[in-house]
Amino acid sequence: MTNWFATRRLEPGIFLVSEPVHVNSFLVDGDSWAALIDTGLGIADIRQVAEDLASHDVFALNTHYHFDHSGGNYQFGTRLIHEAGAAAIERPVDQEVYRRYARFITELTDTLPRFRDLDEKYFHFLSDETTPRRLPDGFDPAAWSYQPTTATRTLRDGDKVDLGGRELTVLHTPGHTPDCICLLDEKNGVLFGGDTINTGPIYAQLGDSDVAAFARSTRRLADLAGSVRVVYVPHFVRYAVDPGFLTEVADGFERVVSGEAELHPAADYLGYPVREAGFARFSIFVAAPGEAPGL
Numbered sequence: 001m002t003n004w005f006a007t008r009r010l011e012p013g014i015f016l017v018s019e020p021v022h023v024n025s026f027l028v029d030g031d032s033w034a035a036l037i038d039t040g041l042g043i044a045d046i047r048q049v050a051e052d053l054a055s056h057d058v059f060a061l062n063t064h065y066h067f068d069h070s071g072g073n074y075q076f077g078t079r080l081i082h083e084a085g086a087a088a089i090e091r092p093v094d095q096e097v098y099r100r101y102a103r104f105i106t107e108l109t110d111t112l113p114r115f116r117d118l119d120e121k122y123f124h125f126l127s128d129e130t131t132p133r134r135l136p137d138g139f140d141p142a143a144w145s146y147q148p149t150t151a152t153r154t155l156r157d158g159d160k161v162d163l164g165g166r167e168l169t170v171l172h173t174p175g176h177t178p179d180c181i182c183l184l185d186e187k188n189g190v191l192f193g194g195d196t197i198n199t200g201p202i203y204a205q206l207g208d209s210d211v212a213a214f215a216r217s218t219r220r221l222a223d224l225a226g227s228v229r230v231v232y233v234p235h236f237v238r239y240a241v242d243p244g245f246l247t248e249v250a251d252g253f254e255r256v257v258s259g260e261a262e263l264h265p266a267a268d269y270l271g272y273p274v275r276e277a278g279f280a281r282f283s284i285f286v287a288a289p290g291e292a293p294g295l
């Protein structure tokens, strides 16, 4: 049976815990505590995986409320989220989202053999942590649903999450959702981008997205680029990017806000219509006219 998760030690005290192609969670291990930045889809036991890697007790630290970042929260006794997302994790999620997401997982694994054949022949791009898995044996997608939890601590901009010998600073970066945060490990030059920074489509089209706020948040991150060594990101197969990417994303958002960017029709991974602005290493989704799909 293939493990649903892929893990990799990225640098001292930081591990990738990936549900490959779906969501990347990051385990940050301090001298006293370990934080799991996002808890994934809730499909398998992410807590066990995190505890096997960590040398201390692990708590959940959400970058925002979305089901694919807080789906495993229920497995943890301690859960931290920005104050603007605390109410959202207490609510159920529409089953239609899970129905569509399960279809997306099947579509990925059905498409994979052809992609893997080409990859083995020509590209050599796929590795363990970038190869999507089949759903675990015994997992029933029809019974898959969101398990609401409550926050045990709420966060605000500037708060510090102290792990002992390692500190994560909360940067409130609204735009994708109102509660989005990035986490900065200043001493080690590491930024965890949450859904504010991604290397595929960046989602600014959701019901509670705010494109202008997104532009301000990404510019704030770009201003930090000089003091950051690496940015870890939660979606698609590139889980680490260079800090120069922060400036590219901020510039992209400014072009969308100013109307300079060309928008064309596209669809998100759940099949909802969006408009997309394409850039060299990412794209930005904004709402299609008359549509504001929600997760």
Ligand SMILES: [Zn+2]
Pocket: 064, 066, 069, 176, 195
């Ligand atoms: Zn999200």
